[in-house]
Structure formats: structure tokens, C-alpha cells
Amino acid sequence: MGKATGFMEYEREESAAIKPKERIKNFDEFHTPLSLEKQRTQAARCMDCGVPFCQAGMMIKGMASGCPLNNLIPEWNDLLYNGNWQQAYNRLHKTSNFPEFTSRVCPALCEKACTCGLNGEAVCTKENEKAIIEKAYEEGWAAPKPPKVRTDKRIAVVGSGPSGLAVADQLNRRGHLVTVYERSDRVGGLLRYGIPNMKLEKHIIDRKIEVMKAEGVTFITDANIGENVKAKKLLEEYDSVVLACGASNPRDIKAPGRDANGIYFAVDFLKSTTKSLLDSGLTDGKYISAKGKNVIVIGGGDTGNDCVGTSIRHGCKSIMQLEMMPKPPVDRLPNNPWPQWPKVLKTDYGQEEAIAVFGEDPRVYQTTVKEFIKDKKGNLCKVKLVKLEPKKDEKTGRMMMSEVAGSEYEVDCELVLIAAGFLGTQKYVSDAFGVELNERTNVKTAPGKFATNVDKVFTAGDMHRGQSLVVWAIREGRDAAREVDEYLMGYTNL
Incomplete structure (x- = not known):
């Protein structure tokens, strides 16, 4: 369980991120890992909490709380704290096939359910996981292990x-x-x-x-x-x-002018950049470019954020990210207690970069597209936006986002990326x-x-x-x- 009093003795410390204006110069990962000794100190913060919600992976009010893989988190945190890296890897690999992926891209459901996070900062479980798997590759513990016996299936x-x-x-x-x-x-x-x-x-x-x-x-x-x-x-x-x-199957946006040139699904935009990057380091020009363009991203989720970060690396002229729903609170509300998934404002790497480059958060809440406006050649040149407000549907009783009369306005835009889910x-x-x-x-x-x-x-x-x-x-x-x-x-x- 780490050190019994570690959560009281040590503060949470995360890997340092390269500053936004520097990291947007390339497409590389941008966090500098902690030293192995500092990572062990972070593992020491895993407390003897009795009920480790971090590994529960249970559904509470329709959202997961804790790790869906039921990773044995307190066990490998304790092994990491005690310097038994190989056994920590063995316990991690017992439930997780690809910790090298989840330790990079998972939103860390484990940390949101961490008991330490109830009255302080959660344990750095995601970074501990990454340290363990990278150490395993370095030491050869993650080397191939073919099965000794084969079936005929x-x-x-x-x-x-x-x-x-x-x-x-x-x-x-x-x-x-x-x-x-x-x-x-x-x-x-x-x-x-x-x-x-x-x-x-x-x-x-x-x-x-x-x-x-x-x-x-x-x-x-x-x-x-x-x-x-x-x-x-x-x-x-x-x-x-x-x-x-x-x-x-990407969810489309049905609005007048949808057939304009310059409107793409987020997945096509992101794929084109990654493929060109892998094929030629972006020198072949075979990707959807945001360079010099006013860009609007429709969708406030992780994929939308990825579109923001990618557009900034292309060298976009401006960036706006539309979100239909109201802005989330900064802190948990009383009706969203721990260990539920926290429905709070999260500023991700792409939004951080937009703030650094353009001086403001790219997110515009309670707003959607009313019309895509084309020039004479059929190219997108503007987008008409409209404000939304929550209203109760009289038939179903559900709260719906409805247009605010007279709230339409136009913005210049040459590239729209639809990141509205699947x-x-x-x-x-x-x-x-x-x-x-x-x-x-x-x-x-x-x-x-x-x-x-x-x-x-x-x-x-x-x-x-x-x-x-x-x-x-x-x-x-x-x-x-x-x-x-x-x-x-x-x-x-x-």
C-alpha cells in the first residue's frame, strides 16, 4: 500500500510538461518523466485506504469509477515504493495487456476514484504505471514470451x-x-x-x-x-x-451549406496528419492542412482537443472550439460526490496551447452552427453561429439545448473539423x-x-x-x- 504515512508526508508531483509555445514546434510527446527515485516517492503516497476504489471499475450513475481493467493498483504501488520493479511489472501485466498505451492516453479513471483525492491530491497512478512499463522494456522483462504449447485452433x-x-x-x-x-x-x-x-x-x-x-x-x-x-x-x-x-461512423452536423469545401470529420483530419507524418515527416503535403486558416472545431471532447492541438502545430490563423453544453464547474458540485467521475472543467493540452498562442481559451460554450457559408467557388468562408440555452421539453420533461432567438452571429472560417462523436x-x-x-x-x-x-x-x-x-x-x-x-x-x- 505504499508508505503508511506517505500521503501525509509527500506532495503530489507530476512529470514536467514542455512549455506550450515550445512543444507546438513538433509532434513529439512532451512530458519529462520523474527520476525513478521520485517516482518511488509518488508510489509511497498510496495509502492503506481499506477499500481501494481506484481498482473497482464500477458504474456509478452511468459513468465508470475506478479502473475498468481492475488493475491491482495498491499492490504495484507498494512494490514500486519498495523498489521491486520487476514484481510490480508482473502484477501490472496480470490485468493489463498494454500499460504503455493506457499510461499515455487514459483519462485516469483510477485517479478520479483515489481515496487520497477525497481531501487532497490523488496518487500519480497513471505516471507510476508508465514508469513501471518503461522500466520493464528497459530491463527486458517485457520481451516476447511465446506460448510453450499450441492448440490447433x-x-x-x-x-x-x-x-x-x-x-x-x-x-x-x-x-x-x-x-x-x-x-x-x-x-x-x-x-x-x-x-x-x-x-x-x-x-x-x-x-x-x-x-x-x-x-x-x-x-x-x-x-x-x-x-x-x-x-x-x-x-x-x-x-x-x-x-x-x-x-x-462519425456523427455529422446537418446545417445549410454542409457541402462546402473545407468541412471535414475530425478522424479524417487527424489520420491525414499522422499518416503524412509517418510517411514523410509532413513533407509530402498529403494531409488536410490548417496552416493560415481560421479553424472551428465542433465538439468539446478529447478528439476536439486533439484537433485544436494539431491545428496549432500546423500554424492555424485562429482556433475556436464549439461546445453545445454549459461550461462545467471548476470544482465538484454536491450532487457529484467522490468517487463518482468528476464533472468539472478540464483544460487539456490543446486548449493550453491555444491560450498560450492566441491569448484566450478556444472553447465557446452553449453554441452551435446555424449555417456554413460558401464563397462563389463553393469554398467555406464563414460560419453562422447561434447561442443555446437549456429548456425543458414539454413532451418528455427532459432538458434540451434550444436556440436563443436573435443570437446568431458570423465568424470568418475556412476550415471546420467535426468532432461530434460516433x-x-x-x-x-x-x-x-x-x-x-x-x-x-x-x-x-x-x-x-x-x-x-x-x-x-x-x-x-x-x-x-x-x-x-x-x-x-x-x-x-x-x-x-x-x-x-x-x-x-x-x-x-x-
């Missing part, structure tokens, strides 16, 4: 995002022969092309993929199931198929396998299960639960692998 995993990789990793450990099909040119799915380099440098993904290859997992890229690879082929050649294709799986994949979808256009299964209506076809991740976090995708992949293993073998030890 063959599994195809469609999609190489976090859920697909987790399925593959688990089933390969079990001894099955796993092949992962990825429609893009590189492995990683959302991790590769949906998350910018500043949050997750792509050599981190490549490092883990090389380990998985050495352990026996086969990866096939440029394989778009339902397009250039037939679903029938997979059903004939494999004992089981797991669909982990994500929730990749609506479910792309239908051509589900149609290719004949799997049923639910009312939310996610693949339908029995509650808590992963088997579809088609024999030997399973699903996992965002394709199954809808748009969510990387950590939930990994949990889904682990649980789906267990169900697949039991289907194939009649029992499971996963």
Missing part, C-alpha cells in the same frame, strides 16, 4: 485497435493461432490514426506489435473485410472470428458477416456476452459497446477472448 480478429489487439494477445497466450486483419496500411486502428503523436508516439505501438509478432501473432494490413477480403473466406478458414472494427459500426462490415445490430447500430449480443447471432462470430470493443475509452476497449477484448476460448475448448483458464 485458428482465430481471425478483424481490426487492430485496442480491443482487437487485446483479443489477439489473450488468445495467443492461450496457445491458439491468431491472425489480425487491418484495413489500413499500418497496425493500430484508433491508437495509430485516431490519437495524435503528441499523446502516443507511434514507435510505442510498433514496439508492442513486434513483441506480439515474436510471440506468434500474424498481422495482415490493407485487408478490408467486406471489400477486398471476403467474410466468407474467414468463416471457412478459421474456427472463430472476432469483429473489433470500432465505432467508426454513431456506431460501419454497416458494410456487419452486413458482410450477417450479424445483427441493436438500436444504437452496435453489434447485438446478449447482455454481458460477446457472441453474435452468427455461429462462431464474436465482437468486442467500440463495435460492441459504442464509442468509449481505450481502457474499456482493452477490457472488452480480454472478456471476449475468454468467451471465445471457452467456445473453442469447452473451458477457459483466461
Whole structure:
């Protein structure tokens, strides 16, 4: 549990971030890790709290509290504090396939439920996790460990995002022969092309993929199931198929002028930048550029923030981020007590950079697009915005955001990035396998299960639960692998 009195003796200390105006000069990760000794001191703050909500991963009022992977956080914090790095890695790896990913991109649900955070600063669990996994690679503890015994079962995993990789990793450990099909040119799915380099440098993904290859997992890229690879082929050649294709149908904004040139979905914008960066260091010009443009990002979530940070690195002229809902409070409200997820204002790296460069927060609350305005050539030149206010719907009794009469105004804009979330799986994949979808256009299964209506076809991740976090995708992949293993073998030890 760390040092019994550590949380009273030591203050929380996080890794230092490079200053915004300096870090926007490149697309590199920008935090300088603490020394190993300082990281051990941070682990000492993990208190003997009796009930470690940090690892609970339970749902409270529709939102997760604590780690969905049920990571054994107090255990590996204690091992880290005592300098037993290898055993700390062993305990971490017991529940988490990819701590190198979650320690970089997870919003740290564990820390939001940390008992220390009830009356002070939470334990730096996310950074402790990163220190452990990086030490494991440095010392060779995370080196390939191929299974000693193989079964004769063959599994195809469609999609190489976090859920697909987790399925593959688990089933390969079990001894099955796993092949992962990825429609893009590189492995990683959302991790590769949906998350910018500043949050997750792509050599981190490549490092883990090389380990998985050495352990026996086969990866096939440029394989778009339902397009250039037939679903029938997979059903004939494999004992089981797991669909982990994500929730990749972006939610659109329906407003007059939507057909203007200069309006893109966030995922296409981010992917184009990352692909060009990997292919040529952005020298090929094959990306959607924000350079010299007035940019509006529609959506206040993590993806919207990534669009802000990327646009600033391109050299945009100005940046505005629209959020339909009211501005969150700075501190928890009485109706949002610990250990619930805190519904409070968070200023992320992209917004920090916008404040540093342009002198103001890019977020504009209770506002949406009324009209996209085109010039004579069909190019976007302005956007008409309208203010919103919460009003109770007379029929349903629910609070809805409604337009404020007479509040419209226009702003110059040459590039709009839509980061309004996703609506479910792309239908051509589900149609290719004949799997049923639910009312939310996610693949339908029995509650808590992963088997579809088609024999030997399973699903996992965002394709199954809808748009969510990387950590939930990994949990889904682990649980789906267990169900697949039991289907194939009649029992499971996963």
C-alpha cells in the first residue's frame, strides 16, 4: 500500500510538461518523466485506504469509477515504493495487456476514484504505471514470451485497435493461432490514426506489435473485410472470428451549406496528419492542412482537443472550439460526490496551447452552427453561429439545448473539423458477416456476452459497446477472448 504515512508526508508531483509555445514546434510527446527515485516517492503516497476504489471499475450513475481493467493498483504501488520493479511489472501485466498505451492516453479513471483525492491530491497512478512499463522494456522483462504449447485452433480478429489487439494477445497466450486483419496500411486502428503523436508516439505501438509478432501473432494490413477480403473466406478458414472494427461512423452536423469545401470529420483530419507524418515527416503535403486558416472545431471532447492541438502545430490563423453544453464547474458540485467521475472543467493540452498562442481559451460554450457559408467557388468562408440555452421539453420533461432567438452571429472560417462523436459500426462490415445490430447500430449480443447471432462470430470493443475509452476497449477484448476460448475448448483458464 505504499508508505503508511506517505500521503501525509509527500506532495503530489507530476512529470514536467514542455512549455506550450515550445512543444507546438513538433509532434513529439512532451512530458519529462520523474527520476525513478521520485517516482518511488509518488508510489509511497498510496495509502492503506481499506477499500481501494481506484481498482473497482464500477458504474456509478452511468459513468465508470475506478479502473475498468481492475488493475491491482495498491499492490504495484507498494512494490514500486519498495523498489521491486520487476514484481510490480508482473502484477501490472496480470490485468493489463498494454500499460504503455493506457499510461499515455487514459483519462485516469483510477485517479478520479483515489481515496487520497477525497481531501487532497490523488496518487500519480497513471505516471507510476508508465514508469513501471518503461522500466520493464528497459530491463527486458517485457520481451516476447511465446506460448510453450499450441492448440490447433485458428482465430481471425478483424481490426487492430485496442480491443482487437487485446483479443489477439489473450488468445495467443492461450496457445491458439491468431491472425489480425487491418484495413489500413499500418497496425493500430484508433491508437495509430485516431490519437495524435503528441499523446502516443507511434514507435510505442510498433514496439508492442513486434513483441506480439515474436510471440506468434500474424498481422495482415490493407485487408478490408467486406471489400477486398471476403467474410466468407474467414468463416471457412478459421474456427472463430472476432469483429473489433470500432465505432467508426462519425456523427455529422446537418446545417445549410454542409457541402462546402473545407468541412471535414475530425478522424479524417487527424489520420491525414499522422499518416503524412509517418510517411514523410509532413513533407509530402498529403494531409488536410490548417496552416493560415481560421479553424472551428465542433465538439468539446478529447478528439476536439486533439484537433485544436494539431491545428496549432500546423500554424492555424485562429482556433475556436464549439461546445453545445454549459461550461462545467471548476470544482465538484454536491450532487457529484467522490468517487463518482468528476464533472468539472478540464483544460487539456490543446486548449493550453491555444491560450498560450492566441491569448484566450478556444472553447465557446452553449453554441452551435446555424449555417456554413460558401464563397462563389463553393469554398467555406464563414460560419453562422447561434447561442443555446437549456429548456425543458414539454413532451418528455427532459432538458434540451434550444436556440436563443436573435443570437446568431458570423465568424470568418475556412476550415471546420467535426468532432461530434460516433454513431456506431460501419454497416458494410456487419452486413458482410450477417450479424445483427441493436438500436444504437452496435453489434447485438446478449447482455454481458460477446457472441453474435452468427455461429462462431464474436465482437468486442467500440463495435460492441459504442464509442468509449481505450481502457474499456482493452477490457472488452480480454472478456471476449475468454468467451471465445471457452467456445473453442469447452473451458477457459483466461
